[in-house]
Amino acid sequence: MLSVSLGACSSKEASEPRSPYYSDIVTASRTADSDFEREVLSDGEVTRSEYEESVARYVKCANGQGVTINPVKQGDLYTYELGAGASAEKVADECSVGTTQKIEAFYGALVQNPTKGDMMQLIAACLSSSGLAPKGYDKAAFTADSESGSFPFDAEDPRFGECHLDPASH
Structure with missing residues (x-):
């Protein structure tokens, strides 16, 4: 006897088209620099809460190395004010890897240019x-x-x- 199981699409998959950035985001997940980044990017989307968490991790990383980073809201994204110190930019760059670097780029693209237009x-x-x-x-x-x-x-x-x-x- 042959038994066939058919999987149903979730209502989200059936009703919501994927973002034009979907394949770019999934591809980026394969070269992610942290488990957190890989988890965020693997589903082909970046939510506001995932972006917020990436910013929190970025700030925490810098604080752990003695550098203050103050996120300043600019529309739907953040710009960052760095505390003083000779190594502040270096620490900020290092801490962005695996936290905000890829996630912020995709989240920014999704909110600033959701249709991937010119x-x-x-x-x-x-x-x-x-x-x-x-x-x-x-x-x-x-x-x-x-x-x-x-x-x-x-x-x-x-x-x-x-x-x-x-x-x-x-």
């Missing part, structure tokens, strides 16, 4: 939709303006930085 076009569209750049401002104009360093708007305006940090939000 970043220059996304930034240009964000600048236009935010009202900073003229209507119809596009990738070609943004590229030319970036190369010349001359924009048809105030590049010191906070919307400029916001569009660079999170172009998908506008």
